Amino acid sequence: MRLSKILKEIKAGSMFLREALVFMVGIFKFVFCIEITSSYFSGKVGRLSSNLNETYISVGSTISCAKKCMRSQCCFSYSYSKNTEECDIHFVVPKEVLPTDVDSQADWMNFGRGRYYGLPRDCYDLHTWGCPDDVYTVYPASTTPFKVYCDMTGGGWTFIQRRFNGSIPFHSKLWSDYKVGFGIASKTGEHWIGNDNIHSLTTQRGSGMEVEFELKHPSGGWYYANYKNFYIENEANWYRLWIGDYSGTAGDAIHTPDYYPAKKDLNGRYFSTSDEDHDATNTDNCADSYKAGWWYNKCSASWLNAVYSSDGMFQPVSTHPDYRGLYWGKLSLDIKYNGTYASIMETIIKIKPMDVE
Numbered sequence: 001m002r003l004s005k006i007l008k009e010i011k012a013g014s015m016f017l018r019e020a021l022v023f024m025v026g027i028f029k030f031v032f033c034i035e036i037t038s039s040y041f042s043g044k045v046g047r048l049s050s051n052l053n054e055t056y057i058s059v060g061s062t063i064s065c066a067k068k069c070m071r072s073q074c075c076f077s078y079s080y081s082k083n084t085e086e087c088d089i090h091f092v093v094p095k096e097v098l099p100t101d102v103d104s105q106a107d108w109m110n111f112g113r114g115r116y117y118g119l120p121r122d123c124y125d126l127h128t129w130g131c132p133d134d135v136y137t138v139y140p141a142s143t144t145p146f147k148v149y150c151d152m153t154g155g156g157w158t159f160i161q162r163r164f165n166g167s168i169p170f171h172s173k174l175w176s177d178y179k180v181g182f183g184i185a186s187k188t189g190e191h192w193i194g195n196d197n198i199h200s201l202t203t204q205r206g207s208g209m210e211v212e213f214e215l216k217h218p219s220g221g222w223y224y225a226n227y228k229n230f231y232i233e234n235e236a237n238w239y240r241l242w243i244g245d246y247s248g249t250a251g252d253a254i255h256t257p258d259y260y261p262a263k264k265d266l267n268g269r270y271f272s273t274s275d276e277d278h279d280a281t282n283t284d285n286c287a288d289s290y291k292a293g294w295w296y297n298k299c300s301a302s303w304l305n306a307v308y309s310s311d312g313m314f315q316p317v318s319t320h321p322d323y324r325g326l327y328w329g330k331l332s333l334d335i336k337y338n339g340t341y342a343s344i345m346e347t348i349i350k351i352k353p354m355d356v357e
């Protein structure tokens with residue numbers, strides 16, 4: 001009896017101790033959070049203008065709003081409304097927008113983190129600042145700012161082209177369209193980022209860029225082709241293509257060693273569209289024949305901006321008036337689909353500085 005009473009008291013005591021411990025940890029966490037947030041952030045009445053850059057809105061306390069910001073090095077401030085409990089997280093806004101763009105709404109506070117990185121030139125800059133995969137505005141040296149999709153896996157890739165369902169009629173776009181770009185820059189939006197922008201992105205760093213073509217065959221597999229030392233010249237030089245050594249699994253459809261390279265190597269060749277013929281043939285406009293704005297020699301073994309083929313079958317002009325299909329060298333030619341050449345089902349063309357992770 002006495003022993004069981006002692007055990008009961010010990011149990012009650014340990015329950016009390018456990019509860020006391022939980023309480024103490026709670027207090028500690030609360031104080032610790034305030035400590036962390038107040039030492040990292042400084043406040044200012046008002047809300048940072050939400051139309052400037054990437055802002056994400058959720059609901060919570062000011063502490064949970066601060067924590068959301070702290071989870072990403074890329075976040076430089078947050079705004080919180082004590083009335084509506086809205087939380088805006090701000091990723092990478094240029095220094096010069098602060099503090100003039102914090103308005104005077106009394107129920108909002110903007111908390112700055114005291115770090116400003118300046119203007120991101122491309123996704124690689126954002127990657128080095130700890131930013132996650134997303135759409136961002138970039139500010140290359142010689143063009144007006146524009147939006148890009150960033151894939152941060154493997155070193156901060158900037159998407160320059162994306163196709164997967166034919167929702168954007170690439171084949172009907174003209175020189176002026178390819179110049180400025182079209183579609184919606186996102187992971188799930190078909191788009192071409194624009195030749196002027198590709199020129200800026202590939203020439204601004206003064207160091208080599210690499211380009212990678214990711215290609216999904218209609219049979220389901222993904223293949224890739226990577227090239228070093230990629231850049232294009234400006235419009236006055238018809239966006240002339242310069243592109244180095246190949247590595248990958250998709251086969252080389254740019255230098256095309258297996259396809260009469262003297263006639264089809266695209267290195268040093270110019271961009272053409274259906275309304276601007278800068279290819280190496282006198283009898284034909286390759287961009288019009290293949291229904292794709294692209295770089296051409298006499299003509300090419302790749303053209304990924306053509307008429308989208310949703311059934312995965314490539315139809316040359318002899319059997320189909322639209323010359324339908326996205327073509328990539330031996331990947332289309334050798335891995336046949338439904339008994340015919342394959343049209344690539346999904347494409348990603350992306351760039352980053354060479355030799356970075």
Ligand SMILES: [Ca+2]
Nearest residue numbers: 277281284285
């Ligand atoms: Ca021609």
